[in-house]
Amino acid sequence: MRRAFAPFMPGRGWTDPQPAKAKRKRPVQMTAARPAPPAEVVEKALIELGAPAGQRIICDYPPNALSPNKVVHWGKRSRARARYRRDCFALALASKVVAPPKGVIRVRLDLFPPARDRRDDDNAEASFKAGRDGIADALRVDDSRFRVERHLHRQPLGCVVFTIIEGEGE
Numbered sequence: 001m002r003r004a005f006a007p008f009m010p011g012r013g014w015t016d017p018q019p020a021k022a023k024r025k026r027p028v029q030m031t032a033a034r035p036a037p038p039a040e041v042v043e044k045a046l047i048e049l050g051a052p053a054g055q056r057i058i059c060d061y062p063p064n065a066l067s068p069n070k071v072v073h074w075g076k077r078s079r080a081r082a083r084y085r086r087d088c089f090a091l092a093l094a095s096k097v098v099a100p101p102k103g104v105i106r107v108r109l110d111l112f113p114p115a116r117d118r119r120d121d122d123n124a125e126a127s128f129k130a131g132r133d134g135i136a137d138a139l140r141v142d143d144s145r146f147r148v149e150r151h152l153h154r155q156p157l158g159c160v161v162f163t164i165i166e167g168e169g170e
Helices: 039-049 074-095 121-127 129-139
Strands: 054-060 105-112 146-152 159-165
Touching (some): 039 054, 054 129, 105 121
């Protein structure tokens, strides 16, 4: 019986390339990794950054199941999206924020990730889409009225600050 010639097999004189180390996968989070810090801590950080004044809603940072780059089953993602939207809805109601009755609503999003990992600002904002919809529901406005200015910070507070900037929009 003849054996097949396999020059790339180990022990045949060819050097094997080093196997790549497997990247550790993060588990899928269905809820926020940790709760948002107290309002005093967030306000102090925003003052240091020079953020404008306005009505603020402080939400937990979105779970990684909502990231557009995370491969998650659609059912898990849907449940995480519904839960996060409901949580942001409740936080917006609790903060008693009032939206302008008509016209454009200028909004500033300050995204403080839970860790100092490098992140894409567009992915962070896309992860917050369910929260933005929940806030729009609580304010009883269409979220197409929002004109968003986003800021992704490296300070690891683990929250998203949704600020309605006072003054007339466009």
